[in-house]
Amino acid sequence: MSDSSLPIVNKIDEAAPASRRGLLQLGITLAGACYAGAVGYPVYRYLATPARRAELADSEITTVSIPASGLPGPGTGTIFLFASRPTLLIHHEDGHYTAFDAVCSHLGCTVAFQPDNHRIFCPCHGGVYDMNTGAVVSGPPPRGLKVYHVEVKDANVVVSKV
Amino acid sequence: MSSFPKSEPSGKPNIVDGVYNWADERLGLTEVVALATHKQVPQHKHSFWYYWGGISLLCFIVQLLTGVLLLVYYRPGKEAYESVRQITYDVDFGWLIRSAHSWSANLMVFAVFVHMFSVFFMKAYKKPREFGWWTGLGLLGLVMLFGFSGYLLPMDELSYFATKVGLQLPSMLPGVGAIVNNVVRGGPSVGENTVQRFFALHVVVLPLLFMPLLGFHLLLVQKHGNAVPEGEAAKPLSQRRSVPFFPNFFAMDLAMWLIALNVITILATLFPWDLGQPANALASAPIGIHPEWYFMSQFQLLKGMGLVLPGMMGEVVGMGLFTAVLLFWAVIPLFDSETVAGKRARIATWTGYLVVTGMLALTIWGYAAL
Numbered sequence: 001m002s003d004s005s006l007p008i009v010n011k012i013d014e015a016a017p018a019s020r021r022g023l024l025q026l027g028i029t030l031a032g033a034c035y036a037g038a039v040g041y042p043v044y045r046y047l048a049t050p051a052r053r054a055e056l057a058d059s060e061i062t063t064v065s066i067p068a069s070g071l072p073g074p075g076t077g078t079i080f081l082f083a084s085r086p087t088l089l090i091h092h093e094d095g096h097y098t099a100f101d102a103v104c105s106h107l108g109c110t111v112a113f114q115p116d117n118h119r120i121f122c123p124c125h126g127g128v129y130d131m132n133t134g135a136v137v138s139g140p141p142p143r144g145l146k147v148y149h150v151e152v153k154d155a156n157v158v159v160s161k162v
Numbered sequence: 163m164s165s166f167p168k169s170e171p172s173g174k175p176n177i178v179d180g181v182y183n184w185a186d187e188r189l190g191l192t193e194v195v196a197l198a199t200h201k202q203v204p205q206h207k208h209s210f211w212y213y214w215g216g217i218s219l220l221c222f223i224v225q226l227l228t229g230v231l232l233l234v235y236y237r238p239g240k241e242a243y244e245s246v247r248q249i250t251y252d253v254d255f256g257w258l259i260r261s262a263h264s265w266s267a268n269l270m271v272f273a274v275f276v277h278m279f280s281v282f283f284m285k286a287y288k289k290p291r292e293f294g295w296w297t298g299l300g301l302l303g304l305v306m307l308f309g310f311s312g313y314l315l316p317m318d319e320l321s322y323f324a325t326k327v328g329l330q331l332p333s334m335l336p337g338v339g340a341i342v343n344n345v346v347r348g349g350p351s352v353g354e355n356t357v358q359r360f361f362a363l364h365v366v367v368l369p370l371l372f373m374p375l376l377g378f379h380l381l382l383v384q385k386h387g388n389a390v391p392e393g394e395a396a397k398p399l400s401q402r403r404s405v406p407f408f409p410n411f412f413a414m415d416l417a418m419w420l421i422a423l424n425v426i427t428i429l430a431t432l433f434p435w436d437l438g439q440p441a442n443a444l445a446s447a448p449i450g451i452h453p454e455w456y457f458m459s460q461f462q463l464l465k466g467m468g469l470v471l472p473g474m475m476g477e478v479v480g481m482g483l484f485t486a487v488l489l490f491w492a493v494i495p496l497f498d499s500e501t502v503a504g505k506r507a508r509i510a511t512w513t514g515y516l517v518v519t520g521m522l523a524l525t526i527w528g529y530a531a532l
Contacts, residue, residue: 035420035423038427042254042255042258042259043231043255043259045254045255046231046234046253046254046255046256046258046259047231047234048254049252049253049254049256052254
């Protein structure tokens, strides 16, 4: 292209005082950050809507009532959803109930009640929890399972957040 | 050239320079920077029109990003309307994303038209830029198809009838009818099958065609540089002015992008896109139904011809006329190829005036006749 030999105008003023250039750079950076925020915030909220709504809905549910007649007999465990969270309800041999968050504190697998071994077991990495307290017995879980309050009211087993 | 990254020649080499040099040795960045700084963009009283290709590109990028975001919640087929209703009224800022997508689509069509006419009147289609013109026309066609296919996706009353009418027209052409019915519409009337395939077209097929064509178009722009209008080209070199592409023109281009982005944001915020009633195959078409503004001139041409010619003759003559103008528009670089302005150049220019005036007049008539 012959255009490359054309005279150049509007060259950026290299000799501009350093303070003015610094101010300009700061202004551009701030404006850029404003744009990034103005675009980023709605996009984040847009994408996060289902997660936020579920969290909100979950926090509103504090009690779950299950008809005792629908539950299996003593010496069994049942997984049910407490809002959107898998929860383990253990019906002990002596007839009393305990309930724990069924999400393993290690990497989020759903745990299982093993009545023969008298324990709660996570098959993913071999985590073992106490079936009465939810405390870690062995394996990689960093902490015990969250415990729920359980009482039998009328013919219902009522599980509630402590 | 090689000193470009070292903005402070006396300073010690820092980590930025180190990373730059590391990447430069492997990617040849300095060559790219040299190319960009040496590339000159002509400056003259019509330079303003150079920005419209860039504005079209920005709109496309906005379309790409907002389109991906809409894909997160949009469900084609049976639930199309419900999913757009959720996006518009339930999901946080969904109305904003959808409105930005719609407004940016409209601005993109507008910018592409301005870009095309400015190229036309600057006669930038002449040798060696013929392929730039043809790829540009191809991109324009794809943009119109993007608009047409995207318009149906919410499956509300308006989009339903607009698509119904839009598909009816080509289906009247001999030999094309069966193809439109069986392949494009996917049934005897617009329905779930149509939305599903328009969706595939809109988010997969058209982008797959558009992006390589756009890449080729931009490559050609890079190869041949900006064309100058005839009056400017006639001046001696010493009287012609230019600025380096980088950073001067690039900075101006960026400013234009920011202005366009602000316009899209303001429009999307103050005039959020509406969602009508769900499409109902049993309801009659709403009064005053009309196509999007960028299809209005073609629509009014057919309607106008229908007024003066009996039966389907109006549609046939209208479509024939439209096709003839389009064909002439496509072969204009071959028709008006002389380097010195002559009779053909004048015919081309006057055709351009006629097309612009015709399109504007038909569009205004179309809206006035609603």
